[in-house]
Amino acid sequence: MARITANRLLKRYGNFQAVHGIDFDIADGEFVAILGPSGCGKSSTMRMIAGLESITEGQILFDGTPVNDVRARDRNVAMSFENYALYAPITVYENIAFPLRSAGKDQAEIDRAVRAVAEKMELTPLLGLKPGRLSSGQAQRVGLARALVRKPAVFLLDEPISHLDTRQRYRMRRFIKSIHQEFGHTMIYVTHDQEEALALADRVMVMSDGAIQQLATPPEVYSRPANAFVAGFVGEPPINFFDFSDADETGLTIEGNRVSLTDPLRARVRELGPVGLAAIRPHFMRLGAGSPVQLQGRGFITEELQDHNEIFVDIGSVRVSLIAPPGVKVARNETVTISVDPDHLLLFPADVKVKEHSDDL
Ligand code: ADP
Numbered sequence: 001m002a003r004i005t006a007n008r009l010l011k012r013y014g015n016f017q018a019v020h021g022i023d024f025d026i027a028d029g030e031f032v033a034i035l036g037p038s039g040c041g042k043s044s045t046m047r048m049i050a051g052l053e054s055i056t057e058g059q060i061l062f063d064g065t066p067v068n069d070v071r072a073r074d075r076n077v078a079m080s081f082e083n084y085a086l087y088a089p090i091t092v093y094e095n096i097a098f099p100l101r102s103a104g105k106d107q108a109e110i111d112r113a114v115r116a117v118a119e120k121m122e123l124t125p126l127l128g129l130k131p132g133r134l135s136s137g138q139a140q141r142v143g144l145a146r147a148l149v150r151k152p153a154v155f156l157l158d159e160p161i162s163h164l165d166t167r168q169r170y171r172m173r174r175f176i177k178s179i180h181q182e183f184g185h186t187m188i189y190v191t192h193d194q195e196e197a198l199a200l201a202d203r204v205m206v207m208s209d210g211a212i213q214q215l216a217t218p219p220e221v222y223s224r225p226a227n228a229f230v231a232g233f234v235g236e237p238p239i240n241f242f243d244f245s246d247a248d249e250t251g252l253t254i255e256g257n258r259v260s261l262t263d264p265l266r267a268r269v270r271e272l273g274p275v276g277l278a279a280i281r282p283h284f285m286r287l288g289a290g291s292p293v294q295l296q297g298r299g300f301i302t303e304e305l306q307d308h309n310e311i312f313v314d315i316g317s318v319r320v321s322l323i324a325p326p327g328v329k330v331a332r333n334e335t336v337t338i339s340v341d342p343d344h345l346l347l348f349p350a351d352v353k354v355k356e357h358s359d360d361l
Pocket residue numbers: 013016018036037038039040041042043044045
C-alpha cells in the first residue's frame with residue numbers, strides 16, 4: 001500500500017499541455033475518483049502514476065520517494081482498463097495465476113493466492129472455465145482478480161465499467177467498493193460519470209482543462225462546490241444556473257425576481273459584487289410560496305417518474321428543472337411560484353463558459 005503525492009505534475013504532448021502542474025496527496029488506503037469530461041487530463045494523470053507515460057515536469061512520490069525514474073513494472077502498481085483482455089485459450093484459474101507465474105512464484109503459493117482472491121471475488125465456481133464462457137461482468141471480475149492477485153501497492157482503474165450495461169454497472173460498482181473495503185488498497189479510479197465517482201470514492205478529484213478544480217469528499221463537492229464548473233458537473237439532474245444582478249445588502253435580482261438574502265449569502269455578495277452566477281440544485285426547489293427566495297415562472301412540462309416527478313419551469317429566459325413528489329405537476333404556461341431553499345443557493349463569479357455549457361445539457 002502506498003501514499004501517492006504529486007508535486008507540480010505537468011504533462012506535455014509536443015507543444016500541447018494536457019496537465020498543467022497539479023498537486024495532490026492521496027493517503028495510504030484512500031479511494032480517490034478522478035472525475036471530469038473527456039480530454040481533461042484524467043488518463044494522462046493516471047498513466048503518469050502508473051509509469052506508462054513520462055512526466056514532463058514535476059514529481060510523483062510513492063510514500064515520500066520520487067518514482068519519476070522508476071519503470072512501470074517496478075512500481076508495484078496494478079491497472080485495470082475497460083478493455084480487460086483475458087487470455088482466451090487458458091482457464092480463469094490460469095488467467096488469474098498468470099502474473100504470479102511470470103514472477104516465478106512456486107505452485108503452492110500461486111494456488112493459495114489464486115483461490116483466496118477467487119473466493120473474495122465470487123469466482124470460485126468459474127475457475128475451470130475458459131473466458132469465452134463468461135458474461136462481460138464475470139470477465140471484468142476475472143480481470144480485477146488478476147490485477148489484485150499480485151498484492152499491488154496501488155490499484156489504478158481507468159473507466160473499468162463504462163462499457164457494461166446499466167445493471168451490470170451497478171453490480172460492478174458495488175463489487176469495486178467491496179474490494180476496496182476488503183483489501184484496503186490505495187485506489188485511484190478514473191471516470192467521467194459523476195454518480196459513479198460520488199458512489200465509490202472517499203474523495204473526488206474534479207478536473208477540467210488539465211487542472212484540478214476541487215479535491216474533496218462527495219458531500220463537499222456536492223454541497224460546497226469550489227466553483228461553478230464543479231457545481232455544474234456534479235449532481236443529477238444538473239444544477240440550474242441563473243445570472244444574478246443588482247446584488248447588495250438588501251438582496252439580489254434573478255430574472256426580474258427580487259429576492260432577499262440570508263446572512264451567509266449577504267457575506268458572499270460582499271465578496272462577489274453586484275453581478276454573478278446563482279446556482280440551485282433541482283432537489284432544493286419546490287413549487288409554492290414560503291421561502292425568502294421565491295421566483296415566478298411558467299410551467300413547461302412534467303416528467304412523471306413514479307417515485308418522483310421532474311418538473312420543468314421557465315423563469316424568465318431560463319428553463320429550470322425541479323424535483324417534486326409523485327402527483328405534483330405543472331400545466332403548460334401555468335403561472336407558478338417556486339421556493340428556493342436559501343441554505344442551498346450557491347453564488348459564483350460570473351462565468352460565461354460554464355453557463356453556456358449548462359445550456360447544452
Ligand atoms: P481524459 O482521460 O480526461 O479523456 P487524456 O489525459 O486522455 O484525457 O487527454 C488529455 C488531452 O491530451 C486530450 O486533449 C488528448 O487529446 C491529449 N492527449 C492524450 N494523449 C495524447 C498523446 N499520446 N499524444 C497527443 N495528445 C494526447
